[in-house]
Structure formats: C-alpha cells, structure tokens
Amino acid sequence: MSTDTLPATAKTSDLVxxxxxxxxxxxxTAIYRHHVLTxxxxxxxxxxxxxxxxxxFDAIRGNGLPYLVALQGNGVVGYCYASLYRPRSAYRHTVENSIYxxxxCAGRGIGAALMATLLERCEAGPWRQMVAVIGDSDNRASIALHRKFGFEATGTFRDVGYKFGKWLDSxxxxxxLGSDKPVIPGPMDK
Structure with a gap:
C-alpha cells in the first residue's frame, strides 16, 4: 500500500x-523486545x-494469515499481524490483531497505517470478526487506535496480568470484518 492510499490521518512520508x-x-524481534522490557x-x-x-511468524503465515511490516527508509519501523483467536474450529472465522x-516512531501514524492495511487484508479473507486483547487498561493509545477503526469495547478482564510489580487489566x-460475508459459514469453511 502506498502512502497515496492511506487515510489522511495515517499519512507518513515514505512509509511502505x-x-x-x-x-x-x-x-x-528488536521492536517487540523493547515493548516486552518497557x-x-x-x-x-x-x-x-x-x-x-x-x-x-511461520505459524501465522502457515495459517494463511497476514503478517506485515512498515518500512521507512531502509528500516522496519513497525509490524502487525492477525493470528487465530483460538485454536478450536468454531473460532475459525475470528482473528486477533497485534500491532507494534x-x-x-510512536505518534507518527504508523500504527494507523498498519491497522488500515491489516483490516483491508482480513476483510478480503474468510474472517468475520477481529478482536483485540489490549494489555493494560491504561494503554490509551492502543484503545484510541482501535476505536478509530471501528472497534467497540466488549469487556475488561480485571487484574489478570502481573508485570512490573502491579496488576494489569486486559x-x-x-x-x-466486512458486511458481505455469509451469515452462517459452511461446515468447516476455512
């Protein structure tokens, strides 16, 4: 996706x-390492x-799911992917997103550009729902990004994680994902 087709709020010079x-x-690995440690x-x-x-990465791609990177200049400045929400077959039309x-590079529209492309890819596939499990209810930037793209809050798991000496919500x-999908998928459609 070129920057010409990104939403105006997600335009970032020379982003691919x-x-x-x-x-x-x-x-x-380096980007994720930072987020894990900090x-x-x-x-x-x-x-x-x-x-x-x-x-x-191989497991996600092996399931036919999108895994994308955002490049600026010669470097990776972000990435995202859709993974299976759960392994049981009844969940086969639901994916979960991750964006880092x-x-x-935070605050420059890279997350929005990644989200727009990931949604476009998933809407073209057989999936009907995308869920986000956002770590920490204080993660306002991620919650705002998801709201911007039409996600609705469906609940909060209170105090389910313990990190950095404090209890965290999810x-x-x-x-x-798309209104043109069949209401009832065929048996074991993938």
Missing amino acids: IRDADHSDIAAI GTASFEEIPPSETEITNR VAPD VLMQRP
Whole structure:
C-alpha cells in the first residue's frame, strides 16, 4: 500500500507497508523486545529469541494469515499481524490483531497505517470478526487506535496480568470484518 492510499490521518512520508519475510525477523524481534522490557502492551516478561519469533511468524503465515511490516527508509519501523483467536474450529472465522511500532516512531501514524492495511487484508479473507486483547487498561493509545477503526469495547478482564510489580487489566475490543460475508459459514469453511 502506498502512502497515496492511506487515510489522511495515517499519512507518513515514505512509509511502505508490505508482507513481512524472514529478513525482517531481527527488526521485529528488536521492536517487540523493547515493548516486552518497557511496556505493558504485552504480558510477556522475557523477550522471545529470534528463533521463537521466527516460529511464531511461520505459524501465522502457515495459517494463511497476514503478517506485515512498515518500512521507512531502509528500516522496519513497525509490524502487525492477525493470528487465530483460538485454536478450536468454531473460532475459525475470528482473528486477533497485534500491532507494534518502534519506540522512536510512536505518534507518527504508523500504527494507523498498519491497522488500515491489516483490516483491508482480513476483510478480503474468510474472517468475520477481529478482536483485540489490549494489555493494560491504561494503554490509551492502543484503545484510541482501535476505536478509530471501528472497534467497540466488549469487556475488561480485571487484574489478570502481573508485570512490573502491579496488576494489569486486559481490555477486549471487537470489530466485524466486512458486511458481505455469509451469515452462517459452511461446515468447516476455512
């Protein structure tokens, strides 16, 4: 997606969003490592290795789900993906999103550009719902980003995570993916 097709509020000079590949794993790992070590968007406490990130990447792509990176200049400045919400077959039409932006690039519209592209990709697929499980009810930027793209709050799990010496909530949000999907999918449609 070029910046010409991004929503006006998400325009960022020379931003390119493309499918992630194995050459992006080191940058993805570094961005996620920062968020694990300094923030509460993820409830992981020990940053996963590049090998573990590669395994996760391969599993997501193996399920035919989108995994995207945002590039500016020659560097990865953010990434996002849709993963299976839950492994049981009845959930096969629901995905969960994850978006992370490099710490020095926050507030520049990169998250919005990633979200717009991820939603576009998921709406073109067989999925009917996207959920967001946002770590920490104080994560106002993520909650605002999801609201901007039509997600509605569906609930909050109180004090379900413990990180940095405090109890944290998980905020649940949800958004339909396209109104043209069949109301009742066929048996075991994928």
